[in-house]
Amino acid sequence: xxxxxxxxxxxxxxxxxxxxxxxxxxxxxxxxxxxxxxxxxxxxxxxxxxxxxxxxxxxxxxxxxxxxxxxxxxxxxxxxxxxxxxxxxxxxxxxxxxxxxxxxxxxxxxxxxxxxxxxxxxxxxxxxxxxxxxxxxxxxxxxxxxxxxxxxxxxxxxxxxxxxxxxxxxxxxxxxxxxxxxxxxxxxxxxxxxxxxxxxxxxxxxxxxxxxxxxxxxxxxxxxxxxxxxxx
Numbered sequence: 001x002x003x004x005x006x007x008x009x010x011x012x013x014x015x016x017x018x019x020x021x022x023x024x025x026x027x028x029x030x031x032x033x034x035x036x037x038x039x040x041x042x043x044x045x046x047x048x049x050x051x052x053x054x055x056x057x058x059x060x061x062x063x064x065x066x067x068x069x070x071x072x073x074x075x076x077x078x079x080x081x082x083x084x085x086x087x088x089x090x091x092x093x094x095x096x097x098x099x100x101x102x103x104x105x106x107x108x109x110x111x112x113x114x115x116x117x118x119x120x121x122x123x124x125x126x127x128x129x130x131x132x133x134x135x136x137x138x139x140x141x142x143x144x145x146x147x148x149x150x151x152x153x154x155x156x157x158x159x160x161x162x163x164x165x166x167x168x169x170x171x172x173x174x175x176x177x178x179x180x181x182x183x184x185x186x187x188x189x190x191x192x193x194x195x196x197x198x199x200x201x202x203x204x205x206x207x208x209x210x211x212x213x214x215x216x217x218x219x220x221x222x223x224x225x226x227x228x229x230x231x232x
Contacts, residue, residue: 004215005096006035011128014109014227015074016215018126023220029102030079030092032124037061037069056122070140070147072128076102089158099123167232170222174199182222185230186210 004015011012015031022029036044041061059066064110067073076099077092084091093099103113106126112135114125127182133139168178183195191206204220211218214229226228 004031004034004074005217007074007215008128008131009225011072011074012216013214013225014111015126016213016229018102018109018111019215020107020108020213022102025101025105027098027102027105028079029076031074032092033068033075034073035071038064038069041066041069059083064147065137067127067132067135067137070137070150072129072131072140074126075124076126077124093124098124122171123154136140162183167224167227170199170203172199172201172220179203182207182230185232189230 002175004012007015019029019031038061041059042055044057045060047053047057057066060135061069064070068075078094078098079092081090081092082094083089086092087192090177100115100123103115103123108116108131112127112132114122114127117135127135129135131140140150144153170179170182177197179199180195182199183193183197184204186193186206187195189210193202193206207222207226208218208220210229211220211226212224216225216229
């Protein structure tokens with residue numbers, strides 16, 4: 001599954017920022033892996049072992065040891081798919097310098113980069129390290145047992161009263177102080193518009209531009225993830 005909407009809500013926001021920062025640096029990243037089921041993990045584990053191909057993972061699905069199964073990891077590729085001079089063929093995992101540059105950007109956003117694994121190098125891999133002490137899912141397994149139980153807490157957390165969740169859902173046609181607060185936040189984020197409290201065409205278009213920049217669904221509706229990306 002490649003959709004970032006399947007990832008932990010915190011990681012969804014970081015991935016959006018990561019993509020934009022990479023592209024601002026001329027690094028055209030593509031997201032190749034996000035959430036995996038146990039069956040998908042086992043199919044990958046079989047590569048290079050019981051089926052043809054190269055070994056791509058050291059985690060079996062049944063062990064729940066891959067952070068991908070918990071929605072707290074993602075993998076990337078070079079979306080420009082350049083020609084690798086060694087093979088003469090297009091290679092979305094070439095050159096290594098591309099992944100090292102992306103790795104530094106990911107680390108600047110608080111992610112763990114797979115290029116820093118001690119036992120092996122995994123340049124395309126990134127993790128939300130807050131939930132993976134020592135790059136292990138042991139803490140998650142001990143606390144929640146299964147990925148499904150962990151994911152259920154995402155919905156619970158989203159309903160808890162916090163500063164962020166008290167912000168209203170705003171859409172085109174709304175007006176008032178909350179819209180003005182939104183406009184000020186957009187100005188702070190680098191956009192030019194008048195903070196007049198009117199959610200008209202200019203504000204709607206600006207919200208969509210911001211959502212695209214952050215890797216969110218660009219629907220022009222200001223909900224929890226958009227407020228969070230604005231730091232509200």
